[in-house]
Amino acid sequence: MLASNVQASADDIAAVDLLESDVALVIDPGSAGVRGQQSLTFDKLGAGRRVTFETEKLTVLQASLDGKAVRLVEDGSRSLTLRLPEAEAGGRHVLKLSYEFEAKGRGFVRQDELLASSYFACDWMVCNQEDFSDRFHLTLSLDLPKGMRSIGPGGIASRQDREGRTRTTWASGEAFPAYVYGFAVGRLERLTLETPCETELVVFAPPGASDLEKMFEPSCNMLRFFEEKAGAAYPAASYAQVYLPGSRAAQEAASHSLIGGVFLDPILEQPQEDWVIAHELAHQWWGNRVTAQDLSHFWLNEGIVTFLVAAWKEQRWGHEAYDKEIVLAEARWRRRIETSGDVGLAHDGSYASLGDRRSIQYYKGAVFLDRLRDAVGEEAFWQGLAQFTAGHIGRSVGSQNFQSAMQDQTDEPMDTLFDEWVWGR
Incomplete structure (x- = not known):
């Protein structure tokens, strides 16, 4: 350069x-x-x-x-x-x-x-x-x-x-x-989804793409679910999803997401395969607007979102669907332990590979939040998540910010749990 x-x-x-x-x-x-x-x-x-x-x-x-x-x-x-x-x-x-x-x-x-x-x-x-x-x-x-x-x-x-x-x-x-x-x-056609949401939900796709309304139908209910869990409304007037047939793209951006057909197309035969819409939409709060201060705290972006995909599935499909997501996340994390060992979620050192990083920040992060939910109780957990999210919109945060928000919801000390899972002490 x-x-x-x-x-x-x-x-x-x-x-x-x-x-x-x-x-x-x-x-x-x-x-x-x-x-x-x-x-x-x-x-x-x-x-x-x-x-x-x-x-x-x-x-x-x-x-x-x-x-x-x-x-x-x-x-x-x-x-x-x-x-x-x-x-x-x-x-x-x-x-x-x-x-x-x-x-x-x-x-x-x-x-x-x-x-x-x-x-x-x-x-x-x-x-x-x-x-x-x-x-x-x-x-x-x-x-x-x-x-x-x-x-x-x-x-x-x-x-x-x-x-x-x-x-x-x-x-x-x-x-x-x-x-x-x-x-x-590029050459893209624009579809505005007809929904009861105040936010305009738009899908862009190459000419000839089919079944777009059916595939993206859950978007409005997902948006409302994440608004509730965040304690903060989606702040923009519209949200766009760009459908890319045959692609493995899955990426959030400031006001739109890239959604690859490889990940989304199965939803037509198996409606429970709605994870990619949920994952990228959730990033509009956790990641885009409440952002990890650096890569060592990136689980606050990806671990929270991976967990919230499971929580969305629990609301839409029942507790069995939630358990399936958490079991899958734990299996992916534990496979990493067998090959590379374990580290805390806020590990500030290097990882052997991107897959290793994801095993910790995405999957261990989701499992930790499941355990934390059990430890503090349903009401306190969701209040803590909302306090953390709504209180830091437009800011970059560290794991201590999340711990403080959760500690505010309970008289039980959180140090031992966070030391074990987050800080690796």
Whole structure:
């Protein structure tokens, strides 16, 4: 990747607080090449004189900082390091860039004339992917051939047609961490589900996709269920689900989700196979709006959501369906113990593989919440979850925040239980 011609020591790197990002992408979904421009407003935190941003797949063509050109050199890194004009703590800056990238491989889903981004936001804009505590507002303009649709964060701020192309600008409205920002573009048909929910529920799918209303029918009841358990209403006017036939995609984004047909299609024959809709919708609270402060606390995103899929199934299909999900989660976790040993949910070290990480953060997390539910009792458990969720909307949190919310619901000390399961003590 491109970097400035300044070599920086770790002690000289200042942290940053991203505030606003304005990104414009020119996309032709049938081609992998994408051109981008970005304006990024940030505050420097601390006395370091240099800041670093991830660029991953991006080839930066031009850059300016506070209106002055940045000289770029190729050094083989995946980051952009910038020297700031002063070393004092604080200071607001504007970084502007033009760049290009190949929208393929990790972080992208491609199908004919359809392109969607998935999780790795720094593969299509300059950001800091793993800094989950850094929330910022995004304005995203998507320039496409006329006749193609786009889905972006928040709502549509403007749309312009010119010279056979359509430029749609999306504005997030809320501030989110980088990893939940995403988009989908291409030849997509739009279906608005007819439901009693106040939130508009929309499905996008390639032309010719069938049975969409039947497959996505549970969405409204799921949304109401999660609102109740969160103690907080879904805050946006609409929620979109992008159906990708034949895909194994399953990814939440700021105001939409990618739903792969491999995971969803079985619902037509087995209605209880509704987990992927529930899982990605639940992330609109646990993950997108109440976000783990870093990867060591990621069970607060994935473990809670995996458990809540089981809780949804319990409400819709009965306790046997709940037990089935918890037994399955425990089996997956214990297989990991047999091969790699066990660690606490808030383990801050490395994992041998992504599968190992998921065995702990998704599956052990869900089993822990089942045990916690039994330990504190039904009413106290759900009140604790609602207090944790509603009290931290729009914030990044750690496991201690969750423990405190649960402790508030009972006079019984929670230290021993949390030490065993969460802290690994």
